[in-house]
Amino acid sequence: MAKLRQNIWFLFALLFLGSCVLLTFFLHQRWQLVLQEHSQQQHTQVQQLASSVQSLLSVQQVLADLYHDQLVQLVLAEQLDVEQGTRLLDHLMQNNRYATAYAVARTDGDLLMVSSNRSIEQLGNLRRYTMDHGEFERALASEKLELGRIYYIESLDAWTFPVRKSLRSDDGQAVAVMALGVSLKRELNAFVAPLLLPKKNNVALIRQQDGYYQFFAGEVSNLAERYETPIALSVLQQLQARLGENTGLNLQQLRLSEETHSVRLALPEGRVQAVIRYLPDYQLWAVSKLHSQVMQEAFWHSAWRYLLVYILSQLLLLFLVRTIAQADRSRRAELLFEATHDQLTALPNRNYLRQYKGTLLGSAASGCYLLFLDLDNFKTINDSFGHELGDTVLKEVSRRIKAQASNSAAIVRHGGDEFLIFLPATSEQAAMQLASELIKQLSSPYQVEKLRFVLGASIGIAHYPDHANQLDDLVRAADVAMYEAKKTKNNIYLYSKQLDAHYQRRFAIEQRLRTAIEQQHLFMVYQPQIDSKGQLYGVEALVRWQDPIDGFIPPDQFVPVAENSGQMPLLGQFILRQAFADISKIQQQLQQRFQLSLNISVRQLLHSDFLPQLDAQIQQHELVAEQLTLELTESILIEDHDHVCQLLGSIKQLGCKISMDDFGTGYSSLSMLRTLPVDELKIDKSFVDCMRDDETCRNMTASIIAIGQRMKLLTIAEGVEHSHERDLLLQMGCELYQGYFFARPMPAEQLIGYLQQQSADQSAEGANFNPGQ
Numbered sequence: 001m002a003k004l005r006q007n008i009w010f011l012f013a014l015l016f017l018g019s020c021v022l023l024t025f026f027l028h029q030r031w032q033l034v035l036q037e038h039s040q041q042q043h044t045q046v047q048q049l050a051s052s053v054q055s056l057l058s059v060q061q062v063l064a065d066l067y068h069d070q071l072v073q074l075v076l077a078e079q080l081d082v083e084q085g086t087r088l089l090d091h092l093m094q095n096n097r098y099a100t101a102y103a104v105a106r107t108d109g110d111l112l113m114v115s116s117n118r119s120i121e122q123l124g125n126l127r128r129y130t131m132d133h134g135e136f137e138r139a140l141a142s143e144k145l146e147l148g149r150i151y152y153i154e155s156l157d158a159w160t161f162p163v164r165k166s167l168r169s170d171d172g173q174a175v176a177v178m179a180l181g182v183s184l185k186r187e188l189n190a191f192v193a194p195l196l197l198p199k200k201n202n203v204a205l206i207r208q209q210d211g212y213y214q215f216f217a218g219e220v221s222n223l224a225e226r227y228e229t230p231i232a233l234s235v236l237q238q239l240q241a242r243l244g245e246n247t248g249l250n251l252q253q254l255r256l257s258e259e260t261h262s263v264r265l266a267l268p269e270g271r272v273q274a275v276i277r278y279l280p281d282y283q284l285w286a287v288s289k290l291h292s293q294v295m296q297e298a299f300w301h302s303a304w305r306y307l308l309v310y311i312l313s314q315l316l317l318l319f320l321v322r323t324i325a326q327a328d329r330s331r332r333a334e335l336l337f338e339a340t341h342d343q344l345t346a347l348p349n350r351n352y353l354r355q356y357k358g359t360l361l362g363s364a365a366s367g368c369y370l371l372f373l374d375l376d377n378f379k380t381i382n383d384s385f386g387h388e389l390g391d392t393v394l395k396e397v398s399r400r401i402k403a404q405a406s407n408s409a410a411i412v413r414h415g416g417d418e419f420l421i422f423l424p425a426t427s428e429q430a431a432m433q434l435a436s437e438l439i440k441q442l443s444s445p446y447q448v449e450k451l452r453f454v455l456g457a458s459i460g461i462a463h464y465p466d467h468a469n470q471l472d473d474l475v476r477a478a479d480v481a482m483y484e485a486k487k488t489k490n491n492i493y494l495y496s497k498q499l500d501a502h503y504q505r506r507f508a509i510e511q512r513l514r515t516a517i518e519q520q521h522l523f524m525v526y527q528p529q530i531d532s533k534g535q536l537y538g539v540e541a542l543v544r545w546q547d548p549i550d551g552f553i554p555p556d557q558f559v560p561v562a563e564n565s566g567q568m569p570l571l572g573q574f575i576l577r578q579a580f581a582d583i584s585k586i587q588q589q590l591q592q593r594f595q596l597s598l599n600i601s602v603r604q605l606l607h608s609d610f611l612p613q614l615d616a617q618i619q620q621h622e623l624v625a626e627q628l629t630l631e632l633t634e635s636i637l638i639e640d641h642d643h644v645c646q647l648l649g650s651i652k653q654l655g656c657k658i659s660m661d662d663f664g665t666g667y668s669s670l671s672m673l674r675t676l677p678v679d680e681l682k683i684d685k686s687f688v689d690c691m692r693d694d695e696t697c698r699n700m701t702a703s704i705i706a707i708g709q710r711m712k713l714l715t716i717a718e719g720v721e722h723s724h725e726r727d728l729l730l731q732m733g734c735e736l737y738q739g740y741f742f743a744r745p746m747p748a749e750q751l752i753g754y755l756q757q758q759s760a761d762q763s764a765e766g767a768n769f770n771p772g773q
Contacts, residue, residue, distance in 0.1 A: 008325040015317055023310045027303055034299045035273070042275035042288035043260050045203050048347025050277055050286045053205060053215075055180065056098055057163070057282060061145055063096055064165045064178060066226055071104055074165050074768055075176045084669060085113035092180075093117070099182040100160055101155065104167070107174060111134060117208065126179060139164035140174045147282055149212055150184070150227050158183045158226065168722050176650060184215055200291035202232070206231060208283040210254075218289075238265055254279060265293075342413040344391055345398035353412050353420070357471040360422045367464050368424040369431040372478035373401070373438065374415035376456035376489045385451065392448050395454070400441045405434065420475065428494070435459040435492045443490060456490040466494050466522070509558050510565045512547060517574045524578045524746035528754065529716060530737045536758055537736050538595025538629070541579035541744050542569070563601055570606035576617050582748040584621035590755055596630040597659065605632065606643075611650055618654065625655030629680060633661050645675060652677045659716070663704055673711070681708045681732070691728055698728070705732045 068582075074085050089102040093115050101123075102115040109127025127136045139146040148162035160181040167176040203216020211230035220226050240251055242263040253539050260277040266322035271292040277283055300465065324331075340352035352362070361368055375397065382390035394417065400417060401411055410422040423431055427588065432764045442457040461483025477495045480503040485493035493499075523546065526539040545553045562568045575598060583596050604610055618625050630651060648658055659680035660673070683704055688696035701717075708715035717729050720739030729737065746754060 007438055008321055008328055009384075012321045015321075016314065018316070019310065019313060023262065023306060026306050030102055030303060030306065031299050032039070034295050038295050038298070039262050039273065039275065040292055042290055045273050045288040046260050046277050046286045049203050049205070049215075049288075050279055053279065053282070053284065053286070056290060057145060057147075059098065060163050060182070061165075063092060064145070064632060067092055067177075068165075071178060072104055072169060074118060075104065075106075076169065080112060082113050083486045086116055089113060089115040096180070098182050100158070101178045101181050105136075105177050105179065107140060107176065112176065126177070129764060135162070135164065136177065139177050142166065143168070145282070145377060147207075147208075147214060147284070149207075150214060152224065152227075153181070153183075153350075159223070160184065170695055176237055178659065189747055200294045201289070203288045206279075206285040206287055208285060214284055214370075236495075237261065237267070240384065254278060256603075268522060275723075278457065280613060324456055345395055346399055347402075347411055347413040347419075350415065353471070353475075360412075360550075361464050361471060361474070361739050366445050367466070368422055369426055369428070369432065370462050370464065370474055370478045371421040371423065371435055371438070372414075372462070372475070372482040373421065373442075374418040374458050374486060375442070375495075378417040378455060381453060383453070389451070391448055392436070396448075397448060397455075400444075401438060402439050404437050409434075409759070414475075420478075422614060428461075431436055431463075432492060432494070435461060439490055439492065457490060457494075458486040459492045460495065461492065461750040462495040483564075505557075508550075509553065509561045510567075511548070513545075513558055513562060513565075513571075516545060516547070517570065521548065523747065524575070525747055526580060526582070526751045527738055528743045529595065529736050530742045531736055532730060532734070535762065536594055536755065538597060539583070539751065540597040540626070540631075541583075543574065544745075548636070559601075563603060565602075568601050568603040569607045569609070572601065572607075572610075573613060575599075580617045580621040580623060581680055584623055586748060586752055587623075588704070588754070590752065590759075592755060592759070593624065593627060595627050595629055595657075596623075597631055599631045599661065603632070605647060611654075612649070614651070614656075626657070628655075628700040629659050631655040631659040631661040631682060648677050659714075673707075678713060679712040680716060683715060684715040684741075688717050688719045688725055688729070688739075692724060701729070703763055705734050707730075709733060 021299050028125050044132060045595060070088060070457055071085070074081060074088070085104065090105070092102050093099055101118040103118065103126070104112045104114075105126045106112055109125040110583070111123055111126065114120055114123060135146060135148040143166065146164045148158050148160040150165065152158075153160050160183050162179055162181055164179045166174040166179050166315075167178055171174050186267060192243050199219060202216065202220070204211070204216045205214035213227050215229075216223065216226055241263060243254055243261055246263055247254065247261055254261070255278050255595045258276055258277065262273065262275050264271065269291070272294070273290050273292065275288045276285055290579060302503050304629040328336065335464055340347045340348060340355060348356075353519060375632060379392070380389070381393060397417075398411070398413065401421065403412060405421055406423075408424055410424075412422070414420050421434070437667070439459065440459050444456060445454050453513075458654050460478045460482060460483070462468065462474055462477035463580055464474050467477045476498065480486055480499055481493040481495040482500055483503075484493040510644070523544055525542050528539050529537045531537045543555060543559075544560055545555075559571075579596065579598060600610075617623075651658060657679040658677060659682050660676075661682045663681045663685040683701060687697055687701045687704070692698075705715045708714075714736060715734050716736035717725075717734050718738045720726055720737045720741045721728065722741060725739075726741055
């Protein structure tokens with residue numbers, strides 16, 4: 001009990017730490033939100049300030065351009081008309097609500113004319129003005145507006161900055177300078193003030209050339225000192241460094257960018273968050289500065305709610321832990337059962353298998369048998385009628401297994417439709433008998449709602465410790481035996497060492513087959529098909545594998561592996577692509593058309609990409625679809641009949657022929673054959689081999705040929721190796737032949753020679769049917 005409580009309190013400690021992490025996360029998110037909100041407001045301030053400045057100065061530029069020519073005419077006139085100039089400047093004042101006064105000065109700085117609200121004596125020489133700082137000279141050298149340093153005009157009780165623009169003659173020479181004062185008292189302050197935060201927030205314009213403030217709005221103790229003192233060099237260096245870190249841009253690149261940038265700085269008055277933007281037309285930096293204290297206060301104003309929720313949640317968690325501790329033992333038992341048993345059937349699962357393997361295997365002296373049971377055709381039921389019905393079937397299967405097995409047997413649902421039955425201290429005969437009874441019971445019809453169907457089961461058996469000493473090895477051995485039993489369905493197979501060698505061989509083939517196509521270890525050969533007159537009808541494409549390790553691997557070994565391992569679509573793509581390329585090349589080279597037959601597996605045919613790939617390959621290699629025959633085995637008949645008919649109909653629409661391969665050895669019936677769009681019946685080699693000595697076999701072969709004739713289908717016999725087989729088939733009315741008696745399978749290069757030789761022989765000997773020569 002003490003250990004139980006200790007575990008619960010350890011869980012509480014973890015939850016406490018987790019909640020601390022969660023609280024930290026929420027507080028961090030809240031802090032980021034506060035930063036984002038204030039940063040967004042600062043970005044808005046800077047954008048608004050930049051927009052206001054650009055609007056204000058663009059008005060000055062427009063007015064200066066509008067009156068430029070008139071002012072130049074007055075300046076260049078032989079007799080300066082001061083009264084007319086004053087009237088012109090007063091007119092400018094009336095059109096410019098931002099201006100405090102207008103003046104025009106010669107290039108030496110002496111005033112020529114001023115607006116009527118000022119006198120020449122009051123303003124004096126602009127070039128020698130104490131607040132000029134060389135700005136008059138810059139105005140003379142520039143064709144753009146030049147902003148001067150801000151200064152205080154006591155009579156207006158306002159801070160004003162001068163704006164100067166050179167007046168130039170037609171030849172581009174500066175003949176005078178127009179100057180005006182722009183008051184900040186009404187315009188920018190009124191525009192920016194509503195955007196300011198309640199405290200510790202200011203916006204400013206800073207001159208690029210000397211670092212002085214052009215405009216400042218916000219909390220300040222001495223505004224005059226602020227305007228008369230440039231930004232400290234250390235602050236400028238820190239600002240440049242931080243901007244470089246955040247944006248990756250140097251100072252020159254930042255000037256070219258008109259975007260706003262955010263940066264955090266450590267200033268003498270504390271840490272601040274600044275948002276900055278450069279105005280290249282006027283060489284000004286628009287800046288918004290906000291003290292971190294403001295953001296911290298906004299953060300803590302809302303963070304106390306999170307802290308309150310945190311404290312209450314910890315108290316609630318403490319209460320819950322105390323409650324959980326009282327019911328922990330029963331809950332642990334429930335959890336253990338859920339972890340070690342299948343939820344659907346309530347049978348032990350793989351976790352149980354691992355946890356109690358010692359109990360399941362028993363002692364080495366007595367040993368035990370393991371039955372590996374896999375349902376046959378369950379996937380078809382599950383896919384056709386849905387997983388809900390499949391789950392109902394699995395419940396019934398588990399009930400039948402439990403009813404048949406003894407109380408001492410341990411039944412485990414291994415996964416899907418696989419079950420393991422452990423039989424301790426029993427004999428091989430008893431294990432085989434139980435397996436037979438299980439197959440019998442599981443093969444009985446199932447009735448689910450209104451559906452009635454039959455399943456089967458394949459069982460592999462392995463013995464501990466004879467076949468394996470470890471649980472994983474024992475399960476694998478039984479699995480290998482089960483797969484061997486599954487070849488014939490509803491069967492039982494006892495594990496043997498030879499079977500394991502076969503399994504290892506199959507596994508090795510499966511692994512190497514994955515790279516065989518890419519490494520060009522697979523290749524195609526072609527076996528001629530001859531008609532009853534001895535002339536070439538076509539060829540069948542056959543795939544071969546020359547492995548660098550095992551040498552030649554027969555198709556009957558690697559094709560089934562490809563089917564079972566899901567590699568058949570990829571292998572089928574290679575066969576289509578290579579066969580079409582070879583035959584297209586041969587037909588173009590020899591200018592000779594003939595039929596091409598290809599074996600198509602059920603999995604390949606049912607793959608969703610098969611039809612588009614087939615059509616694309618036909619078009620790509622410029623083949624005639626009517627000269628292509630797709631050979632399908634009779635196993636296709638056990639699939640969904642309507643779906644198969646639809647697929648075969650689509651193939652027929654392309655123009656291809658369909659051949660029923662190995663006819664008479666599988667599932668075919670006349671009724672099924674009647675509904676399928678088949679063009680050809682292929683007689684299996686097993687019938688051809690036994691025709692001479694077996695009357696039943698001979699009669700069956702004759703019946704297949706007769707069926708083909710009545711249904712107007714071509715018949716072709718494969719595996720014809722002797723003349724007597726050819727003669728007997730010819731008498732029965734078989735139309736096409738294929739086998740070693742005529743020609744062995746050959747690569748594409750050799751096929752060219754064969755076709756050329758046959759063409760030459762036919763030309764020399766006519767159409768005599770003498771294929772044995």
